[in-house]
Amino acid sequence: MQTQRLRIAIQKKGRLAKECQELLKRCGVKINYTGERLVVHAExxxxxxxxxxxxxxxxxxxDGVVDLGVIGENELEEVRLERIKLGEPSQYQLLRRLDFGGCRLSIALDKDQSYNGPQDLANQRIATTYPNILKAYMDKQGVSFSTCMLNxxxxxxxxAGxxxxxxxxxxxxxxxEANGLKEAEVIFRSKAVLIQREGSFSEEKTALIERLLTRMQGVIQAKE
Ligand code: PRP
Ligand code: ZN
Ligand code: MG
Incomplete structure (x- = not known):
């Protein structure tokens, strides 16, 4: 299934999409995004x-299906922990941290509730999309809790109770703020990263990745 062309996965829409497109454009990759296609070819x-x-x-x-990907570290870590739990492949290589997509994963509660530390969360039910990162944090604190998984x-x-x-x-x-909640604990800080699959690459692909990385370095430095 290895194709000659380098396959890069990026978010279709959402907080990383625009900046991924902008970064590739600045790296000189010409792409026409119009239409609703899953795969687009660089010109x-x-x-x-x-x-x-x-x-x-x-x-x-x-799974080695694509060569490169741009993803938030939060999503990457959550999937990695989930896959380890399931015994599925969880390897990747970090090529570089990017300069966008900054956010933090935090525990928050009703703004009127008192909070003096993680022990106050004991036996509470916590709603999240990131149950594995949350569990890793709570285990480290030695605090037991239950989850409510919401996407x-x-x-x-x-x-909503x-x-x-x-x-x-x-x-x-x-x-x-809009939901009357206050941030109690930051448990993970995240940025967008460029990652690569494990395994070997053709000489052509290796050279192309090198070239992209060099250009990326220039683009990011120029902004600093
Ligand atoms: C995230 C998160 C919050 C919001 C926080 O959602 O779930 O809803 O961003 O950002 P703020 O502190 O600037 O208000 P996202 O935009 O990723 O969409 P989703 O919840 O639909 O996944
Ligand atoms: Zn998502
Ligand atoms: Mg949201």
Whole structure:
């Protein structure tokens, strides 16, 4: 299934999509994004872009289905922990951290509730999309808890009586504010990263990746 063209998976839409497209453009990769295609071909380089849900990107890399991917470290770590649990492949190589997609994964609770540390979360139910990262953190603190798995609208869970607290991504804090929640504990800090699958690459692909990395270095430095 190895194709000659370098396959890069990026988020189709969402917080990383625009900046991924911009980064590739600045690296000189010409792509026409119009239309609703899953795969788009670069016009001037042997590169195919896969436009997918961000949640799918770590698995595509770990299964060796695509060569490179851009993904938030939070999503990457959550999938890695899940795959270790399931005994599925969980390897990847970090090529570089990028300068966008910054956010943090935090535990938040009702703003009127007192909070003096992780022990206050003992035996609470916490709604989250990131059960594995949350569990790793709580295990380290030695605090037991239960989860309420939600893929969206996590911030509504306390008000809806589904959970006592939440563990969700925070960037500006506007979502917490709008839902009467306060940030109690930051458990993971995340940025977008460029990752590569394990295994060997053709000489052509290796050279192309080198070239992309050099250009990326220039693009990121120019912004600093
Ligand atoms: C995340 C998170 C919050 C919001 C926080 O959602 O789930 O809803 O961003 O950002 P803020 O602190 O700037 O308000 P995202 O935009 O990733 O969408 P999703 O919840 O639909 O996955
Ligand atoms: Zn997602
Ligand atoms: Mg959200």
């Amino acid at each position: 001037n380089m042997p590169i195919d872009l896969l436009l997918v849900r961000d949640d799918d990107i770590p698995g595509l890399i770990m 969206g609208s996590v911030e509504v869970a306390p008000r 589904l959970a006592d607290a939440i563990c969700d991504l925070v960037s500006t804090g506007a979502t917490l």
